Amino acid sequence: MMMNVQSRHSRRRRRGRLPLSASQGGWLPLALFCAAFVVLALGGGSNRTDVLSLLYVRPALVLVLVGVILLVPSAELKPLRVPLLFLLCGVALALIQLIPLPPVIWTALPGRELMVEAAQAQGVAQPWRPISLTPDLTVQALLWFLAPACALVGWAAVPSDGRRRVLFVLLGVAMVSALLGGLQAVQGVGSPLYLYQRTYEGNAVGFLANRNHQAALLAAMLPLLRIVTLLPATTPQVALRRQIASGLCALALIPLIMLTASRAGMGLMVVGIVMAAMMAPLASGRRGKLLSWGLLIGGVAIAALVFFFGRALALNRLFELNALDDLRLRNTPQVLKMTWDFFPFGSGLGSFDPVFRILEPDILLRPTTYNHAHNDFFEVAMTGGVAGIALMAAGLAWWLLAGWRLFRSRGRVGTSGLMGRAGWSVMLILMLASTVDYPLRPPLMGFIFAVAAAWVAQALYRAADRASALQKSEAGIGTPSSVKSYEELNP
Structure with missing residues (x-):
């Protein structure tokens, strides 16, 4: 068994540097990764070209990216080759334009x-x-890739025994954003807690500038809170404390999502709850059933109280919705027409706002601006042309195939598989939000989306590696015990 493990380590040394553990000095990649996360939380909640915080966010991301590139073992990039390939294709598209x-x-x-x-x-x-009608805005779109690049390479650079901490850092940032949003909603218009000049004052937006983006972020945290309850714990007491803390956080997210006044956020919250239930079989035993019923009843009670006291802003807007006045529906035919007009080369990434204003028919003129298509799939098709459509189609195909592989198992799933399911669920929620808005445009949300993609890719790689090891053991090459040891070394 030891010879088998040593041979695997020697092969990894030949492929690249053996990753250090956090206790061996591998804390620096984790520190850089968390630093990028904090910087993005404080200044990466909007992608408007006039946001001053991007003046320090982007240089900070460049420094982090250089640092993690120097520290990442080349072998650790192999599991993430598919997300990295999509990232490079997106960069190449912007450069070609x-x-x-x-x-x-x-x-x-x-x-x-x-x-x-x-x-x-x-x-x-x-x-x-150039192909792009707005080269300056295409450069801005090109700089957007800094955040997901830091997420992917940074995740690969973080030692395996420190990667679980990334989950808690992500949840911590999201919960602070949720609490900040609650305070913003309580203080109302004019609150000094809003981080951006152009935002939805009076609503809960947290670290972001858009209420729909905040709602999508909070809804995506529900599957992650479920994962926390399933991670291995040192003692039953630790496991119980995790369950209680996760349950309380999940209950707190319900009213905080309602305070965003995001209609889409209500639907995404339901999706988040469903995906949380699909992470693994529901808790068994008397205590587990009591906890599950308690969370269900508590969630319904909190939602009812919020609605009773008139703070369910999202529900209020849902009942007041008039489809004829919804700009998304009115402008979608024009967006599709423009997509065809610029097909197959596109108008240039980032060019939607000025191009739409130039070609907008008189009947659609309004005193307000329409700076995005409010459907990122349509906008990428219009600005990226056939290359953007092909890239989206390939990404969706990979994501769907990954979901089938990750969720088809009905038995016990390891930590890597659970993280993969959680990442897939986060991607689902953010992509659903992208059909009615543009939640991935802020660098902070692009970073989170890339982290989720890294979890999915890592889980698929571990599953394939384990299947290969089992096939070799059945053929008489190696032993099942060596497979177990490899899983312990690569959680």
């Missing part, structure tokens, strides 16, 4: 007729132009 093209090619691209006519009317010669 910034390459200047000669006038004869640029003027032949779909959707450029208005610009060509304007230049001809003024008698101005066409210069070399």
